Amino acid sequence: MDTTGTFEMCAELAKHKCLTAIHKHYSIEEWKKFTKEHPECLDYMAISAGTSESDFKKLVELVEACKLKMICLDIANGYSEHFAETIRRVRKQFPKKIIMAGNVVTADMTEELILAGADIIKVGIGPGSVCTTRKKAGVGYPQLSAVVECADAAHALGGKVISDGGCTNPGDMAKAFGAGADFVMLGGMFAGHTESGGQIVEINGKKFKEFYGMSSSTAMKKYSGKVANYRASEGKTIRVPYKGHV
Structure with a gap:
């Protein structure tokens, strides 16, 4: 999200060893400037990218220029062969980088994306506080159930999952971890800050x-x-x- 996945947010969260998925709309020059000024953030940031050819070209240039360690392949609904193929392509390009990918909500797709090359699967379709996918598209899955199902599948293959969306207080984060999530992704809880x-x-x-x-x-x-x-x-x-x- 460009309202929360900012360089400024990353600089603060890195002090607490929290990861930030940086939104994909920063320019290459902005990336170079930030990573040069804040090399300590490289262990706590992921570059977000979509599935288009232009996204891939920019991703390759940025990862190589800025020595980025983590990649977040991010689309609203990961149920497509094109998405799995994108993961395979990125994994081939970057065999040693950490790849996060999503979003999905079922065990079978979690397994497919891990086998395609993802290390960490983002789980959640429609739970976000400003998301209307469940109403507009009629697609979604209760978040706790999705995390339980996807975590079980991912862990069996040596992968991990991020519970993405639906947290409005610390108790929601505790539930996500209790359901098996390895990470919890927050948007709304970080909104409204400087x-x-x-x-x-x-x-x-x-x-x-x-x-x-x-x-x-x-x-x-x-x-x-x-x-x-x-x-x-x-x-x-x-x-x-x-x-x-x-």
Whole structure:
């Protein structure tokens, strides 16, 4: 998410040995500048990428130029042969890098993506606080059940899983770990901070920051200029009370 997966957020979270999946819309020059100024973050950051040819070319250039160690192949719904093929292609290009991939919610696809070359599977379709996929596309799976199922499959093959989405408090994180997750990915809980993306707006004397999913119309218009005629928005845009530094 470009509202939470920022360089500024990474610099702070790395101090606590927490990983940050950096959004894919930073330029190559911005990547080079940040990694040169913050080499300590290289152990705690992953570059996000999609499945297009342009995504792959940029990924190759960035990983080699910035000596990145982790890659996060990220699409809203990982149930396609094209996604598995992308993982195989990235694994062939980077045999020693850590590859995270998702999102999926079932054991069979977890196994397929690990066998394709992924080390860590992102689990979750529709649980996010600003995600509307379950309503718009009719696709989803209760998060706790998905984590239990996918973790069992991944661990049997020596892989790991990230529970991605649905956490609004520390107790939700505890449940995810209890269900078998090796990592928990947070978005909404980090929204609204100084290190988050977006401008601070003031309404009736109170400060807010904008927060939205990357499949929302806000994100698509920001980076593509419009919502493509073959797509529907699968996210909403909200204002989160400004929380200061993370």
